[in-house]
Amino acid sequence: MDFAFDARTEELRARLLAFMDEYVYPAEAVAHEQRARLASPWDTPPVVEELKAEARHQGLWNLFLPDAEHGAGLTNLQYAPLAEITGRSPQLAPTATNCAAPDTGNMEVLAQFGDERQQKQWLQPLLNGEIRSAFAMTEPDVASSDATNITTRIERDGDEYVITGRKWYISGAMNPDCKIFIVMGKTDPDGADIRRQQSMVLVPRDTPGVTVRRAMQVFGYEDHWHGGHAEVVFDHARVPVSHLIGEEGGGFAIAQARLGPGRIHHCMRLIGMAERAIELMCRRAVSRTAFGKALAQQGVVHNWIADARVAVEQLRLLVLKTAWMMDTVGNRGAHTEIQAIKIATPRTVVGILDRAIQLHGAGGVSQDFPLAELYAGARTLMLADGPDEVHQRSLARRELKKYLP
Template sequence: MDFAFDARTEELRGKLLAFMDEYVYPAEAVAEEQRAALASPWDTPAVVEELKAEARRQGLWNLFLPDAEHGAGLTNLQYAPLAEITGRSPHLAPTATNCAAPDTGNMEVLAQFATEQQKKQWLEPLLAGEIRSAFAMTEPEVASSDATNITTLIERDGDDYVITGRKWYISGAMNPDCKIFIVMGKTDPDGADIRRQQSMILVPRDTPGVTITRAMQVFGYEDHSHGGHAEVIFDHARVPVSNLIGEEGGGFAIAQARLGPGRIHHCMRLIGMAERAIELMCRRAVSRTAFGKALAQQGVVHNWIADARVTVEQLRLLVLKTAWLMDTVGNRGAHTEIQAIKIATPRAVIDIIDSAIQLHGAGGVSQDFPLAELYAAARTLRIADGPDEVHQRSLARRELKKYLP
């Protein structure tokens, strides 16, 4: 395993770091000011579109997609340090570079499984950053950590499918630029194989019967910059049979293909969030005095900073190893490592951000610093894309299998 950056990665890292310094960090406060003046808090501030145009001009666009036909053609190992950099401003930089969830996962699904007509209608405008999308899987009435529990029905009626169900925490759905939902539901709810009951289907936002009922908050945040998280009702929403992605019964397999890269992308960005927290912690420590000496001279602060640095270096190596395995033996071969980083990274980054909040005192939980919002985002990732316990269960069973007769 060689994790040294190659020439292309070094070039993109340099450009992306400069882009962050010159454009993204200054735009964070501007975006909030502009949002306050918008007719709807879900509208996109003008500065975000300016960032997207500049990122595209600089070639910092669709970096996540390994498909060279549609994306930058980077390997997971090449993309990892770039995603880390965007994670330092997680509510702005991924969107600016067209590398934000859930669009990334949806574009991967469409690139891999969609028909040519579906790609032309939905993938191309997503790749161009002209529209946004949402992935509708999670439901409030069932334990959605087990995707076989979902109850939304996708019923064939002649040349159409009729979708009925209730979803929530559908990321990005509050954004008016969100034009398409990828909906996971059951086409064969009584099928013998519980992993062949589900299918995925494209449902345009303006389809009759689709109603966005409310925005879901996360620790009191509505996550405007991300496009919000919505509760969505599908009340006999009717779409053509041609909107099915792949085949009937293929939804569970498509979901697994989608979530593998999504999990590592989240972990890459989480490391960037941790680095931002360490930077803020150090700047605060050298600028504040308490009980006669600088915070940077307090032993407990030394411990926080040292532990944070050790933790980030450990996590980064595990994430890079996972990226390397995904590139060399595929997602299935990297299954254990994908689960390991999904368990370890959010937990550890939460602790680092928490220390930074503690060091900032009241400022740490305020809107004047990004720490509280970073904490909310990191804490959510112990649930999103599968809660810790699901990954622990699967990983442990794989380990135990080595010792069973």
């Protein structure tokens, strides 16, 4: 087995690592200072636009999109180590390279299922980094872990669809640059096939009847870097029928196609977050003394660091295997592996971040280190894109099926 990256991946890794060292890490403190002076906390700090311009100039742009017509044309296996690098600075690097969720998934949907007019009007500005977007599926009044539960209605009235419903934790919706929502709702709520009841429509933010009601917090964070997570109300909002993505009844299938790459992208970046945590643990351990000797000489600290390294190496191999399978047998063929990394990666990285926080003492839960915010993001991913228990249920059923008569 050959574990080496190919020449293109190595070349992009070198350029991306240099970009992180020269531009992204120094910009972290600058971005925080600029945000404190913005008229609105949801506005984008100027340094972010500078990073985007530099990344695009260096060809480190739209790396996530395998479609060579619209993106970099990389395979999942080639993109995995690049996404890991950007995960080391999740507040800045994914946005700087135009590889930030939820825009990535929305661009994939539009590239795969959008028609020519939809691609021209919405995909191209997203590819150019001129606008942001949101994906509106999760609802507060039902168990959204089962997507067939959604209650938002998309009803046809002549040449228009009328959308009525309430969504929440709609990532990116607080950002004033978020100009378009992809909304999932039911066009056929009484249909016999519960997976053919849903459809997806494009709803511009300025559509009458669309209200971004409030920002939802995550462990007290409003997550300004990713445009927040909003509660959004659709009160008889009307859009032309041409805003339908794909076909009526195709919403569930589109959602599944969107979530497969999204799940592995999150896991790739989580490994980068874990690497950042290990680095911070080691720097802290060699710089602090307690009870007469450096923390780096304490046996328990040795255990934490060693266990973290072993866990990250295991996760990376599983993620790379999953990426390879997605490239070779498709998302459906890699279903088990996608679920496995979605279960294993967030919970393992949460554990590593927890130990890193412990090693930093009070500083670990403060704003002076990125660990608390990283923890909040990693812990959220045990819920996002399907909670762990849903993936465990599905994966276990697949294993048990081998032994049933």
